Amino acid sequence: MLTAKQHELLLFIARRLEATGISPSFEEMKDALDLKSKSGVHRLISALEERGFIRRLPNRARALEVLKVPETAGADQSPASENGSAEPKSDTVVPFKKSTATQPTAANDIVEVPLHGRIAAGAPIEAIEDFNSLPVPAALLGPGEHYALEVSGDSMIEAGIFDGDYALIRRTESARDGEIVVALVDDEEATLKYLRRDGARVRLDPANEMYEPQIYNSSQVKVQGKLAGLLRRYH
Structure with missing residues (x-):
């Protein structure tokens, strides 16, 4: 199960990869999720990697690959009910299709x-x-x-x-x-x-x-x- 921020970041990365073939920079991820520092992005990336949703490609520019994405549109925490509690919701995951966009050459890669x-x-x-x-x-x-x-x-x-x-x-x-x-x-x-x-x-x-x-x-x-x-x- 993913937290709302983990889910949001995963979808942001997946959509960028689908559109351009290059994952967003840590600065772009920080801004997209309205985080105060890149250290928060590092923690989210590590959590997604541990759960098997992404993997890091060593010494590659924007070195992330999405392996699967939740099929549901929202995070796996549903909105709070009237009494303030939140009901967990299971995500169905599907393999992520990689974009066919050309990746930059290794000589130009930034890590x-x-x-x-x-x-x-x-x-x-x-x-x-x-x-x-x-x-x-x-x-x-x-x-x-x-x-x-x-x-x-x-x-x-x-x-x-x-x-x-x-x-x-x-x-x-x-x-x-x-x-x-x-x-x-x-x-x-x-x-x-x-x-x-x-x-x-x-x-x-x-x-x-x-x-x-x-x-x-x-x-x-x-x-x-x-x-x-x-x-x-x-x-």
Whole structure:
């Protein structure tokens, strides 16, 4: 069963795909559903995906495919009765016919990547949280699930990572020594550093001689992802 907003979003995506062959952008979905932020769109998309109504196509522009749509015109919650209660209504689902419109080529694809706030390239800062999304050229991403972080600080400048850059991170809980990772320390603070292991210890190395390595017990550090690419804003 779908909520009213899930149903509304599913139909909006399906109609756009039927008309153009390209699903709407997250900004268009936010505006169509009168949501305050794109994070609400992310939650709705995830719910529809979990219920088997849509699937995401990795590294494709507007990367959504509708698999089925409810046959009923309304949401699966009927209007409230006189006593204020709402009677659930089952939806009959039917396969969704894909449009034959031509999809854009992979070289021009743009992927909406979740933007999880700022991360320190310096001393660790508070753990990152979800709040927005970032359009990213698909050519910058490889396989897997990705998210983006805005870099704060200069401890990784010798690796070509500068304050204000957007670090593109492939989500993973494992990494090899020498890889640049997002490390969560004590489940509270996140930082972007080179990962080094030394027995029961983990060393998080900066790429700036002005900073000292950070050394922790291995139980204190969790890998949240590793660097896949960078985006830079020029003023």
